[in-house]
Amino acid sequence: MEMPHSALLLVLAATLSVAVAYDPLDPNGNITIKWDVMSWTPDGYVAMVTINNYQMYRHIMVPGWTVGWTWARSEVIWSMVGAQATEQGDCSRFKGNIPHCCKRTPAVVDLLPGAPYNQQIANCCRGGVVPAYGQDPAAAVSAFQVSVGQAGTTNRTVKLPKNFTLLGPGPGYTCGRAKVVPSTVFLTPDHRRKTQALMTWNVTCTYSQHLASKYPSCCVSFSSFYNETIIPCAKCSCGCEHKSCVRSERDSKRLAVTGKHARGHSGGAPAAALLQCTTHMCPVRVHWHVKLNYKEYWRAKITITNFNYRMNYTGWTLVAQHPNLDNITEVFSFDYKPIVAYGSINDTAMFYGLKYFNDQLMEAGPHGNVQSEVLMRKDAGTFTFRQGWAFPRKVYFNGDECQMPSPDAYPFLPNAAPAATSAAALVSSAVVVASLMFLIMA
Missing domain, CATH: 2.60.40.290 (Immunoglobulin-like)
Known part of the structure; x- marks a missing residue:
């Protein structure tokens, strides 16, 4: 039976969408x-x-x-x-x-x-x-x-x-x-x-x-000062098929001593990934925390965590797309450049480490994370904390698009949300930060 012309076009489009290299x-x-x-x-x-x-x-x-x-x-x-x-x-x-x-x-x-x-x-x-x-x-x-x-x-x-x-x-x-x-x-x-x-x-x-890969190589998690819920990376964000993992740095060192640790990143072929056991099984996680709310500004904290015991990411890059990134006032411990992808639309920012300070994301372990905060002036026409507006639309790490949480899982805004920084907001933020530190070290 001959395939209809319209159906054939759909099949070709679906096939090309996987293979065509367009960002x-x-x-x-x-x-x-x-x-x-x-x-x-x-x-x-x-x-x-x-x-x-x-x-x-x-x-x-x-x-x-x-x-x-x-x-x-x-x-x-x-x-x-x-x-x-x-x-x-x-x-x-x-x-x-x-x-x-x-x-x-x-x-x-x-x-x-x-x-x-x-x-x-x-x-x-x-x-x-x-x-x-x-x-x-x-x-x-x-x-x-x-x-x-x-x-x-x-x-x-x-x-x-x-x-x-x-x-x-x-x-x-x-x-x-x-x-x-x-x-x-x-x-x-x-x-x-x-x-x-x-x-x-x-x-x-x-x-x-x-x-390059059947699965993403990174995932994104969310939290906010106005909600105690931490939205983790989705389970098996980077695939859980046929992947070995270790539960602690001690296990990683034991494998190295027994000769099971593949050649590292000092030269030659890339070493096979040795990941810390997580529910998402991603080499890299990016966490976006909506930290503070001021009258004319708001602040977000970005943390990048490496879960691969065999990889240092030297010269890493992080790209985020969000409508308020055109009003960045200050980035505290990363370098930053805007990326204008469509004419005059400036909603995308590239972050990268300060040279000789945090431009190398170390392998998994106590030093395997880098973090910064971003201060943005509110866009009077569109700014809101409702419906997950404060979270990025897309996140890329080293050029690969990361797996985002489901939109219906974003931290919701309580009915009585503070309009500006208050003691209650600061206390709530401190609780979330403490929880985040636990997650980073886990």
Whole structure:
């Protein structure tokens, strides 16, 4: 039986909605890999490869990027500066001068910090870690130089590599085809002369959380000064299938001593998660507490807790969407930048740690949390504590959308709610904070 045309469109739309990498809060976010052919060699060319992270709040974490591709013909990599291929491959057909890599499908990684000076190049050697563009635009780039042999030696004879792949700490990135673009123009160091690449092509890679993982990687819980109820993360927010967990830091250390603790985050492949046992089973929980109410302002407290004993989140980012975030007056112990996703609508904020203070979210344990408070001026037209208005609409941690509580479970406003800060409100807030500290350490 033939499927009706309208039904077929619905099926296709449902399928594409899972696979398409589109983030409404960062619609233009992508990672662009640019190849600039800088010079020709007797059997190929020398290219500068630049990886630009144009994602506003998603960075590439440890163990860093791995870029792969398939050569169009029988090209080889003679040498590299600022990066290296993970495998040399079969170079037995060469006599004397042996290439750096002979694989038809090379995989390339960044060099680690402290690499020999003669192997370094600008924007290399950070172990493949690349910050988000919105967090640090100047540092959101990584680069290496590659000398390619057995390739074309003119713009017409060079064949573009294909089947590009980009891996960070896990899957989720899909790369398009390489496309020839206008050659990049460079300025000489004295900024008095322009030079031009002999040939340039771009590859655009986008991230999809649906492709990266079946479940979210974080969840959100709520509380408020006007209601003693704490709304926890939903049960199994991040999935409870086939996941082991430990009940205390002592159990985590015991596993390390007995050799069951996988290699950590100091290098190499990412270690398998070792989570603290919780009902939500998420590596990260974000708690939003409506703390105080003033005449013209209100205050919220944000706490991020790490439940993974095998992961430090260095350079973490937190994004929240709320209509009153356009009136932020002060953020007390995080850095902050607004994100304008739709024209002039400024309802989204990106928070991140202060450098050398709390820009690293430590692994699970007594130090595995960071927190700050946000003071906002009330929007006279829309401000209310009713119907959960004071809680965020969306929350992202490190670029992944977190599982939110059900809207019907939000802390409700009592019939006789205080209009401004009172002793009763302060006492109630203190009770909630004490309860929160218990939850954080549990």
